[in-house]
Amino acid sequence: MTDTAETKEYILEKDCELRFEIESKTQIIVELKSGFAELYGTELVKAKKYTFLQGAKVAVFSYQGCVILLTGEPDVCYIARETPMIQYLNTHSAIEQMRAKAEERESQGPIVMIVGPTDVGKSTVCRILLNYAVRLGHRPIFTDLDVGQGNLCVPGSISSLLIERPASIEEGFAQIAPLVVHYGHKSPDANNEFYKSCISTLADITIERLKEDKRTMASGIIINTCGWIKGQGYQNIKDAANAFQVGIIIVLDQERLYNELLRDIDSSCKVVFLPKSGGVVERSQQIRAESRDLRIREYFYGSRSPLYPHSIDIKWSDMKLYKIGAPALPDSCMPLGMKATDNMTKLWPIQTGPSLVHHLLALSFAETAEQDVLKKNILGYVCVTNVDVDRQTITVLSPQPRPLPNVVMLLSELQFIDSH
Template sequence: MSERDYTLEPDSELRFEVEGKKEVVVLNLLKGKAEIFGTEITPEKPYSFHSGAKVAVFTWHGCSIKLKGNTEGTYIAKETPMVMYLNTHACLERLRKQADEGLAKGEEARGPVTMIVGPTDVGKSTLCRILLNYAVRMQRRPLFVDLDIGQGAIAIPGSIGAVLVERAASIDEGFSQEAPLVYNFGHIAPNSNMTLYNILVSRMAQTVQEKIVSNRKVAASGVVINTCGWVKDDGYRSLTHVAQSFEVDIIIVLDQERLYNELVQDIPFIKVVFLPKSGGVVERTRAMRISARDDRIRDYFYGIKTKYHPHSFDVRLNSVQIYKIGAPALPDSCMPADMKMDDHMTKLVKIDPSGKLQHHMLAVTLTTDPEDLLATNVAGFICVVDVDEEAGTMKVLSPQPKPLPDTILILTEVQYMDSN
């Protein structure tokens, strides 16, 4: 195993990637202070990074670091946008202080609702993490809302979620996933069902607003919203819908001046800020995206550093209710006179369990009434590992032991093959 020491000057960043299926790289901070995406590194504590990890160690004052293991693309960058990101945090913190003062006087006030937008692979998730970590380090309790269904940072791909951030993200595992609010979308691209996506965004915004009203600490801390990388046509209209639904105060545009200018022109009543992306951001191929989605689902069941032990058990096909949201579109000539074109996108279709369910993720809802499926959040997800139609059973992988709750399951288009 190779070992190398690196000395970083103030305001510089060590960037590296971990390649190879079973490769592990261990990082130690020998002296000085440093952080990874806003989380402070503890000196002399080993941090392990596994295959696929892309890491940037930044220092404000200079430091020395030891790396053990084989890394790819390792270099020290002396030009980073971190000062601009810190200035952005300082502006948000000033707004939080103003909200605090207003709330103390009994006024209606709230901290900044900030939305990060930009095309794919510009570092939106990373900037969210940095801003949230800096907020927590100031004793704030912001809400993190993830609307990027392609990666599903809070639950799994194909879902949107929100979580209260009470402590800085773990360097190994990210933010704590305790008590997240999750809505199932069931696809990995918003344009698969824009009507449903916008309904879920509106529902999430309503729930977040209720949380802000009920908790003064959260109200003053504000919200950070991560969005999808689809920024043209319907994707752009979706971003404006998000901004209106959450009553966004600030939109941060990463790396695309055209998108910045369009938003400045179309939403003049919202503050729009342009920031450059980090030079360490790596563009991902389609294969890398698929692999990352599989890894995210595997982590959901098996954990990252803290190893989970999921449960596998048989479920009788005749004991479950399974629905799918959205039906094939009908030609205009075949539609009833009072039916709108979009209605088929939210139509509930009952599914007869069969072998076609194999490898599909199913959302476990909190309701037994099909009419509530569009508005209810979900308890979690299970994966159909195998279906035995002759025996009338399906084998599922579940984070919880049997039996399944006696509620409706929603079929998703997200698939996962369990190889553990």
């Protein structure tokens, strides 16, 4: 940001939203001059400057009216008077009543799942509902089933995180000790049988975590899903609703999906339709790929607060590397009594070699392959930066120093080229 960057003043009336996007390599500084405003449920502090970088799509909302100072030149910037925020607030109020009843009865609170096609703002609605809950003293769990983008860990995984404080305006939720299940692909249809198994595993450990604390149990779970809503993707939504014992399904911007769920979901689960925000922007395949690379980079190097990963050499003999799922074969080629889908959730040993370079590896909590690796969450990820065939070692980028906490590793198809 140069010293000559222009500062503009925007006056927001009651229930209005200032929306802007940054596509170029610039940065925008936002400051609340007067009044009250929030970003996706997190309140802005008056006179504090917030910096947004390339790729940011921001919507600052005010229930009472405010004055916003914006320094820099965003690619798109306007004030929206038509916004679904009041409907999102009403949805939060209904969920809050369910939490109050759960606290009185010391029972399980509401489990809410957000569904809809890609690029309708599912992650944003999750963030709004979670922030509103935390601001009232609750401790909900956020579960992310979107393997393509990875809100809580690297893409290619699904995860749950206990939310104890509102998301940072610039960096989002503090991602401390999430429960992560390794999947290893960027879309569910790459191995849908295994994806369903991952959902079941994450549901089991998340509900177990939910019951450890009375306040968390009454606070419930907010679940984000991927945008695959047709065919097997629709079946995955129903399977996830059953696995997590979902009580409310919020459908964003897809009346057909809303009516299909009304027809197919048990009447004990409420299905609610909400509009998407007018500020939601459709992302191209290239932008989504760049976003995945950025999430992996942030995992190892941090975003605003820098992290310093370690480079570690591991002997081939000291590691046990597997992949989950084999190439699909027709049923006619399978042994008697087996189906082709049976191979999609099996553990297969991997030969270490140069082809591993740039691939992510997940470190399993299982100490041996016999401990049912598929049913355990993982410790974290490392990235292979070099394979030395002569010395029979691999070099990995690791968030923590040597020694690695486990030697059972699972191969991910996602890659990261370390340019540091």
